[in-house]
Amino acid sequence: MSLANTNTSFNSVQAATGLxxxxxRNAFGRLVFIDLEGHEYEGAIPVRSFPVSAPDQGISVVSSDGSELAWIDKLSDLAPHLQAMIEEELASREFMPEILRIVGVSTYATPSEWQVETNRGVSTFTLKGEEDIRRLAQSALLIADxxxxxxxxxxxxxxxxxxxKILDRFL
Structure with missing residues (x-):
C-alpha cells in the first residue's frame, strides 16, 4: 500500500468516524495496523470489551505486545472494509457456541453429559458442576465444559x- 493511498484511506476513515x-493483511495473513504517521504494527489483535452483552461496542485494537493502538466505540462507525476485517479477525479468534436447545442430559447430578443443539451444530459436553453455569446480564448464561x-x-x-425444564434443575 502506498503512502498516498494510505493517506486517502485515512482521510475518509477519519472524516467518517474521527478515527x-x-x-x-500481510503475506502471512496477519493483521497489520497502520497509524496516521504511517507506523505499522504487525500482528494487531482486535479484542471485544463486552463479548456477550455488547459484542459490537467497545472494541480495542492492541499490538502484539498488548499496547492499545485504537479504541472503537461502535463497530458500525467504521468504514465497511475495516468492519469486515475486524469481524473476520474476531471470528477466527473467538469460539463461543450459542446453545439453542438442550436435547438431554445423562443425569441431573454432576458431573453430567449434556447433548445440545448450538448455532454451530449438535454438540455433547460434560458439565463438571453447577458452579460451571454462570449467570450473566438478565437471563443470559455461560456454561463451561x-x-x-x-x-x-x-x-x-x-x-x-x-x-x-432441564436447565432449571441445575440452577
Whole structure:
C-alpha cells in the first residue's frame, strides 16, 4: 500500500468516524495496523470489551505486545472494509457456541453429559458442576465444559419448554 493511498484511506476513515488508522493483511495473513504517521504494527489483535452483552461496542485494537493502538466505540462507525476485517479477525479468534436447545442430559447430578443443539451444530459436553453455569446480564448464561469451552445461552427464557425444564434443575 502506498503512502498516498494510505493517506486517502485515512482521510475518509477519519472524516467518517474521527478515527485515523488503516488495516491490511500481510503475506502471512496477519493483521497489520497502520497509524496516521504511517507506523505499522504487525500482528494487531482486535479484542471485544463486552463479548456477550455488547459484542459490537467497545472494541480495542492492541499490538502484539498488548499496547492499545485504537479504541472503537461502535463497530458500525467504521468504514465497511475495516468492519469486515475486524469481524473476520474476531471470528477466527473467538469460539463461543450459542446453545439453542438442550436435547438431554445423562443425569441431573454432576458431573453430567449434556447433548445440545448450538448455532454451530449438535454438540455433547460434560458439565463438571453447577458452579460451571454462570449467570450473566438478565437471563443470559455461560456454561463451561470440562475442556474450558464456553457455551452461551443468550436468553434462557427464549429456550423451548423442555430445555428450560432441564436447565432449571441445575440452577
Amino acid at each position: 485515523a488508522f488503516e488495516l491490511r 470440562t475442556h474450558g469451552i464456553q457455551f452461551l445461552i443468550r436468553d434462557s427464557k427464549a429456550l423451548d419448554k423442555p430445555s428450560r
